[in-house]
Amino acid sequence: MDGTILIADDDRAIRTVLSQALTRAGCRVRATGSVNTLWRWVEEGDGDVVVTDVMMPDGDGLDLLPAIRRKRPDLPVIVMSAQNTVMTAIRAAEAGAYEYLPKPFDLKEVLEQVRKGLGQRDRAPTSSNTSEPETVSTENLPLIGRSPAMQDVYRIMARLMNTTLSVMINGESGTGKELVARALHNFGTRKDKPFVALNMAAIPRELIESELFGHEKGAFTGATERTTGRFEAAAGGTLFLDEIGDMPADAQTRLLRVLQEGEFTRIGGRENIPADVRIIAATHQDLRALINEGRFREDLFYRLNVVPVRLPPLRERLEDIPDLARAFLGRAEAEGLPRKSISTDAIDVLKQEQWTGNVRELENLMRRLAALCPDDVIGAREVREELAARPSSAATRSGGMDGERLGEAIENHLRRYFDLHGGELPPAGLYDRILREVEMPLIALSLAATRGNQVKTAQLLGINRNTLRKKIQELDIPVTRGKKLM
Structure with a gap:
């Protein structure tokens, strides 16, 4: 040099x-x-x-x-x-x-x-009329961590902020893919325009094209009025397509055409509408494997995968757990739960876990601890007890806690909510919190029993498949197809 x-x-x-x-x-x-x-x-x-x-x-x-x-x-x-x-x-x-x-x-x-x-010296600009960059808000992003793995993510994000390049975010469920997508939008050149998200796994396959592009009145049975699609709703802004690997073949073909031509028509319509959106896609699946299986278009993959961003699972960034745990306790306090801190021994216990549900699983655990722990400082014992109560624990797989019947186990669990602070009432919203705690292991275990087959899982639970897909998305439950999860 x-x-x-x-x-x-x-x-x-x-x-x-x-x-x-x-x-x-x-x-x-x-x-x-x-x-x-x-x-x-x-x-x-x-x-x-x-x-x-x-x-x-x-x-x-x-x-x-x-x-x-x-x-x-x-x-x-x-x-x-x-x-x-x-x-x-x-x-x-x-x-x-x-x-x-x-x-x-x-x-x-x-x-x-x-x-x-x-x-760069021979290729650099010579004009000194470079405008001063716009000041960026110092408000913290909802991304936490100082590990080397996250530093790589931050550096890529910083380079992408002021571009309109398509981005493909790949990561396991619960790693924060939508948070990254929102950050790229909120701190980019399109931040004053809409951010619109669509999860392919949460919508019936036959309705995805209508959700994306809208439809005209009378376009199909039940189309009683013109409906605006997500592309129009996101005009000038960002369209986040989550779980892109679940997009059906027909919708893939139409999306590719829109990306190539820069315009689209509503279903049943003739008007060409400009597609002025930045596309950010995300998936927890291996799209290259789906391409080899004929389930995802290779040309669409390359259109979307202009800049790939891999989010590391929590087990690859265990050094971030102290910051994450304390941040989640702070958020729980802001939501009305008691103020809590966490001991060093408890952090050590958290670091020993595999965290198959990643950051989302850790966040849910810290909320439960904030609600249930009677002491101001969460210790290692409380953490171990809550970890043992997870769906993946031996206690759950054996069918109950110390041989208790389900009703007794739930009753004893509920009593802990009401034993906080000398019998004071817990924060509002108890019904939704308890329902979520019951639904999550029920659906996760049912998926495990059917090897990830959502049709069989819906039949097992006695619910509609669309309802199951919506619950999987809302609860952020990982789905591994064709492999026994337990």
Whole structure:
């Protein structure tokens, strides 16, 4: 590498490590622990690439980026920060950073990004009329975690915020796919337009095309009036297509045509309507396997999978559990449940779980603990008891708690709600909470018994298949087809 690298970091050890590595790579290096000194070097025209920390004694490296963009728009700035949240990644991208790297960093990655930055010199713009970027709200995103796995997600998200590229989010049930989709919308260029979501698994297959594109009066039996579809409702904004792998073949063909031509017609209509939407799709299934089975169109896959985003399961980011658990307890308090904290021993117990339901399962557990734990601090014993009561536990599989009949077990469980705080009434909404606690294991176990066959599960439960699909979506119950789940 050939070029001058400006390093700004208040940690002397980091300055030394970076300076030595870049010097060995053939670069000239100037290093400082001051934002003001860095700005003076930039004003003097020195440096081909900047590597800067965010927080320094005399200022914020990110706050300097707009001025650097105006003064020297051709100067790549690599931002590093120990405040490695999704908002830091977004702030860096919005401020015009060439790259954002969380600390602790991989030295090889820093060198690679510097090399790429030096390669940008011949292709960089020369005009200094670069407008200052729009300020992004500092309101926290509903995405929590500082693990390396989540840092990769944040960096991809930051790059996608101000684009209209189609995105495919892949992840197990409960990993937060819709949260990522909403974040891409809420912090992107279309944030002032609608965000419209449609879950393919929650709608009867014969109605999906009507839901997507709308229909005219008389288009089919029961079409008594014109109906607007999700594409029209999302005009100018974002259309989130969840569980895209469950889309039927006819709807896949029509969606592909819309993506190719940029317009659509309502069912039974002739008017061409512009399809001005950004598409974000999501699935927990392996779409490539569905393509091989002939159940998903390959050409549609490539239209949707322009930028893939993989959300890691919770078992791959166990270091995020303390932040997640405390955040969920805070949300439970905001919903009217008692204020709770959680002990270190209890966190250790949580980290030992596999979390097949991922973050959603952890959130549900923390809400139950907030409601049921009589003490202000949730301990390891309470966590173990609640974990043992889950559908996947040995106690549930054996048919009850200590040989109790179902009615007795439920009655004893309910008594705990009313024993909180010396017999005070629990927060409002008890019926829905209890119903959810009963429905979730009932449906999950029924699906397990039928190897994920939803038709047989609906027959087993004695409910309509559409009702079952809606419940699976509402309760975020994972479905594994063709494989015994227990």
